Amino acid sequence: MLRFVSHKVTSRVYSTTTRSHVGSTASSWTTVVSALARSGVIDALHAAVELLNDGDKPDDASSALVHLLRVSGNHGYVSLCRQLHGYVVKHGFVSETRLSNSLMRFYKKSDSLEDAHKLFDEMPEPDVISWNSLVSGYVQSGRFKEGLCLFLDLHRSDVVPNEFSFTAVLAACARLKISWLGACIHSKIVKLGMEKGNVVVGNCLIDMYGKCGSMDDAVLVFRHMEEKDTVSWNAIVASCSRNRKLELGLWFFHQMPNPDTVTYNELIDAFVKSEDFNSAFQILSCMPNPNSSSWNTILTGYVNSEQSREATLFFTKMHSYGVRLDEYSLSIVLAAIAALVVVPWGRVIHSCGLKLGLDSRVVVASALIDMYSKCGMLKQAELMFWTMPRKNLIAWNAMIYGYARNGDSTEAIKLFSQLKQERFLKPDGITFLNLLAVCSHCEVPMELTLGYFEMMVNEYGIKPRVEHCCSLIRAMARRGDIWQAKKVIQEFGFGFDGVAWRALLGACSAGKDLKAAKAVAGKIYVYIVMSNLYAYHEIWREVSQIRKIMREKGVEKEVGSSWIQEQNVAIQL
Template sequence: MLQSGFKPDGYGLTHLLRASTHLGLDSYCQQLHSYIIKSGFVSHKIYSLSDAHRLFVEIPQPSVVSWNSLISGYVQSGQYREALSLFLELDRDTEISANAYSFTAALAACGQLRLSLLGALIYSKIVKYGLENDVVLANCLIDMYGKCGSVEDAIRVFEEMIDRDIISWNSVIAACARNGNLEQAFGFFYRLPKPDTISYNELINGIAQFGDIEEAISILSSMPDPNSSSWNSILTGYVNINRIHDALDIFSKMQVKNIQMDDYTFSIVLSGIAGVSGLTWGMLIHCSIVKQGLDTSVVVVSALIDMYSKCGQVKNAESIFRLLPKKNLVTWNAMITGYAHNGDAAKVIQLFEQLKLLRDLRPDCVTFLNVLAACSHNDIPLHKANQYFESMIRDYGIEPTVEHCCSMVRLMGQRGEVVKAGRMIYELGFGSYGVVWRALLGACGACKDLKVAKFSAAKVIVLEGHNDYAYVMMSNIFACHGRWREVSRLRKFMQDRGLRKEAGCSWIEVENVSPYSSMVR
């Protein structure tokens, strides 16, 4: 066909790839892949792991390359449990053996899921295969232990290495710094003959998160080649401790110094602005995003949707959402959360139903948390909310979190089902969480159930100690029942212990702060 001057279209190339895969002709697959890239068809490829998995299953005798491609695909898409499941299936295969690449992907998945025990078991397989001296695998093991919080294990692997590269050093520095072991992180940093930018960045990131952020800035100013990640660590540190105007100052300096800003830079500063409802700053940064051509970035647009929603500008958020050509689950969740945050329960449910129809996206725990919240702000029957909750567990395999439990408790309390809500707390295994009993106590305040309220208040006090919330709520509930003697006794008890109702507070945008002219440059 090619010799005759004809060029295959995307449909024909798909069938050629399928045929080559069926026959196990890896070299033909690679040649076709090269042709696809050179011919510009790469932009038309549909990346679907479900399709890839179906093709993989159809291969009579898949090679280890085929296994690794699929495992790696699952890791890169964040589906770590699926990746590990596939790796364990490969490990059970008697006709083919895992290789170093298989192990690196599996260790990466263990790190993300914080499964240090499984990671250690995988390492025992590495030893069995005689790959324990592989530098890349050792680096992956250090990284895995670091992400699992097992700093001493990470250090042990590092110290036992025969050969080390710069990635080995940076991995152990990261393992220490990211877990707050700053003294050990500095120790490895000073032992490192030639620290690179990543070495400095890991140290800055750890200090900004666990130490004195001013010290992190001092290291930033003294490092040889700071990059956007170096500045982003400082930016993140300020946002995490709610020093938003300091974060904006850093953001402005990045622009003045022409530091390359990436998706993460804009997403983190927007998250800080969203937390204080700083609409003016948000709009200025939106202008910068458009000028830098990042207004089609899924990460940045998701942060924009979140910012506008939290600033009460739902229409702006909705317009941005609808204009984005490609959306991921984070984008959908940002818009669903935006509707929930602004009390538009009908839109939450409507968007959730649209999401369920999509082929390559599935609702996650965040999605369902917003759906349950929407049910409590709308005249949705309790049985319908229960259906959503049960579907989350049954159809999507999502384990309920304490937040889901609290949402259901509030929902049931609004409908007067506080006794059933109390039973559900134990059934879900959250009986030792004070926050769920707080939610039930609050629900009792709405439906005036004195008996369940007493029990819930007692649980809150046992689990959280004496605090104002339980006593204030009980005082209010006693007052609703005309039990003024109990009200007086509780108030005296609170005065004697120095307990008082917490004052409410809210964030407002400070309008008299001078905006940075560089923000819209």
């Protein structure tokens, strides 16, 4: 027995007038389906549920059910959709690929990717659309590695990939900056002759190359495209500006036929990143349709350049100009407030979030956790965390960070163990950074600290970044193991990274170990700082000169490893 309850009062009123109309003619599926396609959706759904309950099977069952699922899904009738799934199973329609695909669409849209995947696994014959749907589901929810792995599975299956298959996976390569795989996929696309005919594929390629730092390849793809749309232009402008070629980006921008809000927002972002706020303002005031993002980009710029006070002032300005505040506006300004440690302002934004109905959004809730814990209000942070309806990794990380920041290693470690029990979440590099940070600041046994580091590398396949090593170095140096810490730097190939040496030097000075500090500083520090400075100014000749001196003096040894090997580890193929 299917039950359909439409909670909307307005639709009830509406249905009293039109129900009889549909009801009198809705004895057939044809009428219901055409009503679903046009208007009077609620009544059509009622009529359809009645028909199904009467045992009236539609002639073309899968078509009718696909329609039903699409409409009830779009209108947020989650319960009805789940019941329809039950109906599909009960009446043996699961082998209908189109029907299962549309069920997958519903689960994806209602953030139940796991259910979509389960359905996919149960399909006897998933087609290319089923595969694409799942791959894009993972990519769209930020689970890029899983998306990539699934794409590789598709490649090994009998199903032939099409244009749609490549777009989502290129987006994943872009976000993970795996240009070698992106380039492989590019050559596959060329081989299949899909490069020229499809604008979206071209757009994805431009974006992928741009995000992977290969601006020249992005330009090449752009120039060879037969047809270009606004997204193509936006992608090439962004590729240039992201790769420190703002001039070229602006040149493309001036050639562009119809710049839109995204284009202008890209430019604002580029100016803000080069801390040219005046140019950013100029664009904001001259652009045709500024939206929340346009303002948020400048707000983010202030926070990222550590101008938190300016950020809060700018936020006030947004408010007074009547800019629609969205979840990002709130989370960014909360970051600024957290840096300034002004609890009353944080509370104001919290109530602002409640009023706008944005407080349970993951970005806002995590920002609130972060703000409260940075202000030392751990109890408030905990309350936020445990009352969140859906907790993603960002929220967990924020809470672990909260404990870490307040020096509560016991709670941080306890929460980390709880995170490990979560079925659909996996700790990432940030989680371990927070965990290692708490280990380096508190009296956590060295064996445990090292255990976490090894767990990160071996169990979760996360490549240690220099920040992880810094925490490890600090933890070792706290115990006076300067030379072991030095070994860590060399072992992980951070010998050329000033940050690692600075961490060690800092640890030496904190431990008042003058002898060790002198040894570290005198031998290496100057070289590193100079090398980084030259690299920053792109004076590569000097960089290599310094590195040569370092090698000759036996100060450091360059660690060589295959780039492809590294990337393979990075995506856990």
